[in-house]
Amino acid sequence: MEHGGKPRPMKGIRQLAEHLDISIGTVSRALNGKPDVNEETRKRVLAAAEQLGYVANQSGRSLRQGTTNVIGLMIQSSRETVENSDNFFLTVTGGLQSVFSRHKLDLIMLPCPHDEDPYEYLKRMVARRIVDAMIISETQRVDKRFDLLAKAKIPFAALGRSLSGTQHPWTDLDFDGVVNCAVDRLVAHGHRRIAVSAPSSDINLGFIFVEGYRQALERHGIAYDPALVIRAKSSEQGGYQVADELLNLENRPTAVILIYELMAIGFYRRVMEAGIIPGRDIAVVSFREAPRAKFLQPALTCFRTSVHDLGVELAEILLSSMPAYSEEYPGKTRQTVWPLELIPGESDAFHLKAET
Amino acid sequence: MEHGGKPRPMKGIRQLAEHLDISIGTVSRALNGKPDVNEETRKRVLAAAEQLGYVANQSGRSLRQGTTNVIGLMIQSSRETVENSDNFFLTVTGGLQSVFSRHKLDLIMLPCPHDEDPYEYLKRMVARRIVDAMIISETQRVDKRFDLLAKAKIPFAALGRSLSGTQHPWTDLDFDGVVNCAVDRLVAHGHRRIAVSAPSSDINLGFIFVEGYRQALERHGIAYDPALVIRAKSSEQGGYQVADELLNLENRPTAVILIYELMAIGFYRRVMEAGIIPGRDIAVVSFREAPRAKFLQPALTCFRTSVHDLGVELAEILLSSMPAYSEEYPGKTRQTVWPLELIPGESDAFHLKAET
DNA sequence: ACGCGCTCCGTAAACGTTTACGATACTATG
DNA sequence: CATAGTATCGTAAACGTTTACGGAGCGCGT
Structure with missing residues (x-):
């Protein structure tokens, strides 16, 4: 208002930069909390971003830095599941989010369609690079998804123990x-x-x-x-x-x-x-x-048991196995059974x- | 196998192109079904992509063409909801996907955390440009989300009628x-x-x-x-x-x-x-x-009622209001009540x- | 021989970010 | 005053894809 500028819909960081008369590099650094930026200009940038409603385009960001800040929770809404899952997953989700939000990570749920093979679906989602890490549930006795994720080098944790002897993070009900x-x-x-x-x-x-x-x-x-x-x-x-x-x-x-x-x-x-x-x-x-x-x-x-807390445990196990976050969960046991x-x-x- | 090439993990379309000794432009056109490409080279490209497990990076694609091929379903897993939603949303999801999959659209569920304001959450998700369109549920009597989405020019449909007189696609139980x-x-x-x-x-x-x-x-x-x-x-x-x-x-x-x-x-x-x-x-x-x-x-x-079919209806109503798909649903009524x-x-x- | 249309393909720009690198100005130190 | 160090910022490349544009080759009619 003091600028007399009409808050038109922000297009990108470039517009924000020229609105402030700063280079886009500085704007980016200011927004991302990088150290080499004057505290006062940072404040200006943050204020302008807030006022103009600028939020970084996720595609551009992930393209550049190869990371999406999104964790995927794959669920198979099979007929079987739909009938028995009740609100289990929604409650787990709450627990997961309470941990993820502290790290500015967003959780999305990836529901595998009934008529698609879970393995193929996961493959598609992984290849699209839409998530940084995955949580898979309803593990089978032999589950090819473990290998798929390991080969694709996607960090993951499972809700459900592994019986095939593969080594990966999981938690499971006791x-x-x-x-x-x-x-x-x-x-x-x-x-x-x-x-x-x-x-x-x-x-x-x-x-x-x-x-x-x-x-x-x-x-x-x-x-x-x-x-x-x-x-x-x-x-x-x-x-x-x-x-x-x-x-x-x-x-x-x-x-x-x-x-x-x-x-x-x-x-x-x-x-x-x-x-x-x-x-x-x-x-x-x-x-x-x-x-x-x-x-x-x-x-x-x-x-x-507290299904919410089960979600918390699952989230912590996942993060502790991701290099970018592992130091915040030192000594976390990666394979646990959850008591009832x-x-x-x-x-x-x-x-x-x-x-x- | 006939090439003797080891199927190492594919990096991008560029590697796929030089593996085939074609330009990346042609490869892209072949994969996306563009008309100006020889049918035989298209077959070669598709075969190679399948064999090497290449899938287009979603970030690059959406950055370029401003579209993600993803539809978001926002759910508020509030305490209230968790207790009463039962498997309602998972069943709706099945109906939605049965329609979306025909258009090669993926559905993701966006669960708003308990402690975050749904409006702010949606704003964040919209600004990130992670979805092409949104479906919102559990509409309130006065719901600011309608305006938000309209202003952001994000196509959307609501599960729940509008009482504030705003004009937008919705379906609702009768x-x-x-x-x-x-x-x-x-x-x-x-x-x-x-x-x-x-x-x-x-x-x-x-x-x-x-x-x-x-x-x-x-x-x-x-x-x-x-x-x-x-x-x-x-x-x-x-x-x-x-x-x-x-x-x-x-x-x-x-x-x-x-x-x-x-x-x-x-x-x-x-x-x-x-x-x-x-x-x-x-x-x-x-x-x-x-x-x-x-x-x-x-x-x-x-x-x-069939909650699955309700999802189908909701999906069709949404698509019929999206320019890119509307011609496939001619004359679709955009505001319907669903009988029981x-x-x-x-x-x-x-x-x-x-x-x- | 020439022009025209058609089919197919290669080139390069563009999408919006982040970040390595270098430039500038200023401060402190000798 | 010269130099080094520091704080701050601008520049430009890079991420992987799509697509507008133009060019090459070919057939065909004049």
């Missing part, structure tokens, strides 16, 4: 701990015939979960019965199906471990249709808690102990 | 239709005292929903009672709270319209604690269906009709 704790608890209550539901063993989660279950049984000297392992989708529908299959067994289990509490809704419905009350006639424990667990009747016993906490409900049937 | 249908149905069953729950009236949804409710009542000659309008979060917790407040009324309603079926879980829990059975003692209708509606007991009466379908359950108490 499936082993959860399933062990669940089995211990159920056994302590007198249960010997315990069913489990899990997704396909191609998915990391599906594999590890059942593996942990098998080991826990072994520890208690209980025989492993494949009929008690139900592969199902992690949705209400899946829970309904699990109950259905278990009811059809001639030798029914007295307890069941579900993966997602979402499944419990369908499971409850199906067993109640058969006159079976969770917590009285069958024990139910669920792996991951969502807010609705406590609204089920009877309240679901499940395992809880037991939230007791009424569904795991304490009183069965007495009956058995 | 709140009016839903709430009218719900009220009609409840009134036909003999209800006169009907409660409604909605988010804050600052949110488009909250405002329109209650407005439609008020008009529907008026149409039936029923007095509007502000005590029956409960502003609550769209979560299980919110549903619990709604039930709680309604139970405390001296003159209780006989029916309630909930916004999200997620709320029904909490609502069911609370009223059942008081010995009240939905569908017998109180009628419950919900606005938006998710898979779990049918697993509730008694099954929830609610309104359903009634899914009858057992929760809206048909038999109350006889009693009243």
Whole structure:
């Protein structure tokens, strides 16, 4: 206003420079906090940029310095995922951003289309050089994406451990701990015939979960019965199906471990249709808690964690493996399992102990 | 292989050109499908690019032609949203992508951090020129983002109608239709005292929903009672709270319209604690269906739509307003309401009709 | 022989930044 | 006063791509 200049839409750093009557080099240095610029001119530049609404064009910047200041989070919104992911990713995103924003990094989510191969999609995104680093999720038991990213020299971290022995940063929920704790608890209550539901063993989660279950049984000297392992989708529908299959067994289990509490809704419905009350006639424990667990009747016993903090951990692990940021996270462990906490409900049937 | 060349990591179009012994101009034209290039050389170029894994650097491309081939979907993962959005956005994303992929457009999700003002965030993203167009969601009753995008000349479409009279492309769920249908149905069953729950009236949804409710009542000659309008979060917790407040009324309603079926879980829990059975003692209708509606007991009466197709509609509306694509969507209506379908359950108490 | 149109391709400029390098002015030191 | 050092700034190259422009070669009709 004091210049009488109309704040027309800023075109580029060049216009900003000639508006200030300084060279564009100085303007750039001023904006980027470089040391060799007079403090007073820096103030002028910043003020003018603010007033005229100038923000550096990202394409020009990344073309020059080969960096985008953007981290990508790849998610596969597959049918399977859409039904079970719930708000998991949005919550993780919050945790990631709370860390990234301190480093002026922006997070974008890259949703792989249903009909595109995740590997090809990632390849495309990586080649486009649109992100500086990647976070991948829903890791498979054999996941070619690890090699792809390593070869392309793109820093990355995974939400989900690696089973193929490749060395890279990851964090993962403590499936082993959860399933062990669940089995211990159920056994302590007198249960010997315990069913489990899990997704396909191609998915990391599906594999590890059942593996942990098998080991826990072994520890208690209980025989492993494949009929008690139900592969199902992690949705209400899946829970309904699990109950259905278990009811059809001639030798029914007295307890069941579900993966997602979402499944419990369908499971409850199906067993109640058969006159079976969770917590009285069958024990139910669920792996991951969502807010609705406590609204089920009877309240679901499940395992809880802060998904937000999981995002924080994931972000720190990623940054600690990026040369440009690693010194700010010294000695950070790059492969961690994330603990969960037991939230007791009424569904795991304490009183069965007495009956058995 | 026939060349004996090792497929080292491709640096740029220049290396690809000299590998083929053609000029980079021709290579670029060949890759981009320009007409003035021999079909046979085009084949050679495409083959080499495929073999060497060359993909154009996005920064260089967008710097030159001022376009990124990326559409941004802004979401506010506010606390409120995280709890109620469920998988809504991921499903919408699927619909969007099914359209965009036909035009070789990529979709990225831009999650606004909790602690950043959505307006400032959008401003930042727009100025960075990282996307060609934007889709914004969760529109407010007065939303400065419309002006921002219009001034920046960024094509955009909104998921959520405009109430401020600004002219821009949008689609929106048919709140009016839903709430009218719900009220009609409840009134036909003999209800006169009907409660409604909605988010804050600052949110488009909250405002329109209650407005439609008020008009529907008026149409039936029923007095509007502000005590029956409960502003609550769209979560299980919110549903619990709604039930709680309604139970405390001296003159209780006989029916309630909930916004999200997620709320029904909490609502069911609370009223059942008081010995009240939905569908017998109180009628419950919900606005938006998710898979779990049918697993509730008694099954929830609610309104359903294909969220995927909603995404398709939104994508087409956006593209039809972009000069580069508009001719492929001739005569497309740019402002539409999206209908929903009634899914009858057992929760809206048909038999109350006889009693009243 | 000449001109014209057509097909195909090479050249070089341009997009908006950042940054290495050198230039200038000033200060301190001998 | 000469010199070195320091603070500040301007210049220009570079990043990888697209595209306007023009040129070469060719066929064809006059």
